[in-house]
Amino acid sequence: MRFPTPxxxxxxxxxxxxxxxxxxxxYTGWLSDGPAGxxxxxxxxxxxxxxxxxxxxxxxxxxxxxNAE
Numbered sequence: 550m551r552f553p554t555p556x557x558x559x560x561x562x563x564x565x566x567x568x569x570x571x572x573x574x575x576y577t578g579w580l581s582d583g584p585a586g587x588x589x590x591x592x593x594x595x596x597x598x599x600x601x602x603x604x605x606x607x608x609x610x611x612x613x614x615x616n617a618e
Contacts, residue, residue: 553607560600568596 572592578585 551608551611553604553611555607560603563603564596564599567599568592571595 572587574580575587575591576585
């Protein structure tokens with residue numbers, strides 16, 4: 550089993566970009582029927598779970614590529 554070793558700064562930048570995008574969409578009220586506003590609990594959950602799931606996806610991709618060789 551192979552484990553990818555991308556730099557931690559890459560995960561931090563991607564997580565910040567995703568959380569910032571979701572915060573802007575929440576604040577402006579796009580993609581929702583309710584009033585505009587921020588949901589800090591949702592943003593914290595995304596900030597915690599996004600790096601974990603993106604790492605798991607990277608592990609799966611690294612192992613699929615290694616099996617194909």
